[in-house]
Amino acid sequence: MSALFPTYARWNVKPEKGIGSKIIDVDGNEYLDFISGIAVCNLGHCHPKVTDALEKQIHTLWHVSNLFEIEGQERVAQLLVDHSVGDYVFFCNSGAEANEAAIKLARKSTGKHHIVSLQNSFHGRTTGSMAATGQDKIHNGFGPLLTEFTYIEMNNQSALEEAVTNNTAAIMVEVIQGEGGIRLMSDDYAKALQAICERYNCLLIIDEVQTGIGRTGTAFAYEQFGLSPDIITLAKGLGNGFPVGALIGKETLKDSFSPGSHGSTFGGNPLAMAVAETVLSEIFKPELLDSVQNKGEFLTKELKNKLGSFEIVEEIRGKGLMVGVACQIEVAPIIEACREKGLLVLPAGPKVVRILPPLIVTKSEINKAVEILTDVLASIKPSVSV
Ligand SMILES: Cc1ncc(COP(=O)(O)O)c(C=O)c1O
Incomplete structure (x- = not known):
């Protein structure tokens, strides 16, 4: 048993x-x-360079608090901003945590609470990321959910126009829904999404937990949809199997994640960073x-x-x-x-x-x-x- x-x-x-x-x-x-741990082991199992980097770090330093400067974090953050439209990075341990951070950052930075996400989406199992997920089967039995989420049909522009208001803090999407059935956003819808975010001064959050880190043939999938997200969330492929997540955000959001506003004991620890640096150096080639x-x-x-x-x-x-x-x-x-x-x-x-x-x-x-x-x-x- x-x-x-x-x-x-x-x-x-x-x-x-x-x-x-x-x-x-x-x-x-x-x-x-042909599962790769669900889009995790992008460099394959036990990639020699990743294994070496982890082994070296294991004999050097496993963990220190985020009260210290962790050099590996600086290097991985730089790699992420060099290859994305973002300017700052927050490290955590999973996709759900990255999305949780995104919801908090969107609400704090805009002072608004309403978040629009898509039907059939999947953003994780924590209370916030579950509320952002547009699938009843994920919510069932766990209510009452975090409030002020609206779920709309992907690729339906009139539903988008109807849902977004001046009170909307963010629109949160996957450009290709992974758990939802490998459903692709249309180019027209992507254009409408960017335009409506500008019109209502709300943030565009793109969940790249499954699509990111080279999976679709570019560093991040949003590049192929002509989008410029305010927030990008990552996990899975970033650690090739070592648990690590990240949020990348634009410059304008920096002050909303001031000291003490958000954190994670393990987020970006030296082991995770040694792995992520090697993974990104390989995948961004x-x-x-x-x-x-x-x-x-x-x-x-x-x-x-x-x-x-x-x-x-x-x-x-x-x-x-x-x-x-x-x-x-x-x-x-x-x-x-x-x-x-x-x-x-x-x-x-x-x-x-x-x-x-x-x-x-x-x-x-x-x-x-x-x-x-x-x-x-x-x-x-x-x-x-x-
Ligand atoms: C698009 C997307 N977002 C978030 C998550 C949640 O990530 P995690 O399981 O690391 O919390 C997943 C996991 O499948 C995912 O595919």
């Missing part, structure tokens, strides 16, 4: 070891890992980001070629190495069958297969994954499809 709270319905695989794009379980079975775009196009093209004609496949969509195969049926059995054939993929909502290989994946690994997925989908009888 397990002593764990059953918050996760766990799969019947016990991973023991990870190398690059592969996971090996306790029985010696090898899996192609233009050749790496170009290779993500190239391999992403290859993956999408192969999926469309091989799966496009299957009756149950509705759409193949995404950017870079964040791709969804939207189906007419629930995908849980597809995901299980892939796993049995040695390919790890995961659902994004009930009907989308989510594919998130590490950014260092090879084209031959992509070919193998597409082959497994094709075999699995071919074995599903069309009669089951509607």
Whole structure:
């Protein structure tokens, strides 16, 4: 009997070891890992440079309070502002915490409370980030929720016009909804979003927890939507598996996070910073980001070629190495069958297969994954499809 709270319905695989794009379980079975810890291990498992950086730091200094100057924080913050539209960084330990900080910063800096977010969004499980999440199933049983959140349909400009008022502190979005089904924001909607933030003097918060750190082929996904967010939130890929989160904000917000206003004991500790510095130095290399775009196009093209004609496949969509195969049926059995054939993929909502290989994946690994997925989908009888 397990002593764990059953918050996760766990799969019947016990991973023991990870190398690059592969996971090996306790029985010696090898899996192609196209989940990457849900967009976390972007440089693959046990990347040698990241492992070395952590090992070195382990023998130097693990932790000091944020009352001290931590040099690694300065370097990682500089890397983040050099590659984004932001000017200042706050470090925390997870995506939910980064979004929690964003909600607090938006309310404090604008003096307003109303926050607009999107239906089907996912921003985390803490009280604030859960309230920002536009999904009833995440809220159920945990009310009363933090107030003054409005959830609107993505890509519906009239709903946006209706929801935003002079009392709106911020609009919080993912440009590609990850948990919500790999749903992309349209370019027109992105333009309208930026314009309405300027018109009502409210902040644009972009949650890049899943899309950020090279996942879509640029440092941050918002770049591909022509947006200039006031606040960017990060976690997942920033630590390649070491827990770390961050909020990047524009210059105008600096005074609202004055000494004593917000904090975190572990946020940005030397271990996390040693890892994050190495991760960013690798991922922000233009050749790496170009290779993500190239391999992403290859993956999408192969999926469309091989799966496009299957009756149950509705759409193949995404950017870079964040791709969804939207189906007419629930995908849980597809995901299980892939796993049995040695390919790890995961659902994004009930009907989308989510594919998130590490950014260092090879084209031959992509070919193998597409082959497994094709075999699995071919074995599903069309009669089951509607
Ligand atoms: C877009 C997005 N925001 C926030 C979170 C929450 O991050 P964490 O689980 O690190 O709190 C997630 C996690 O899946 C996410 O995908």
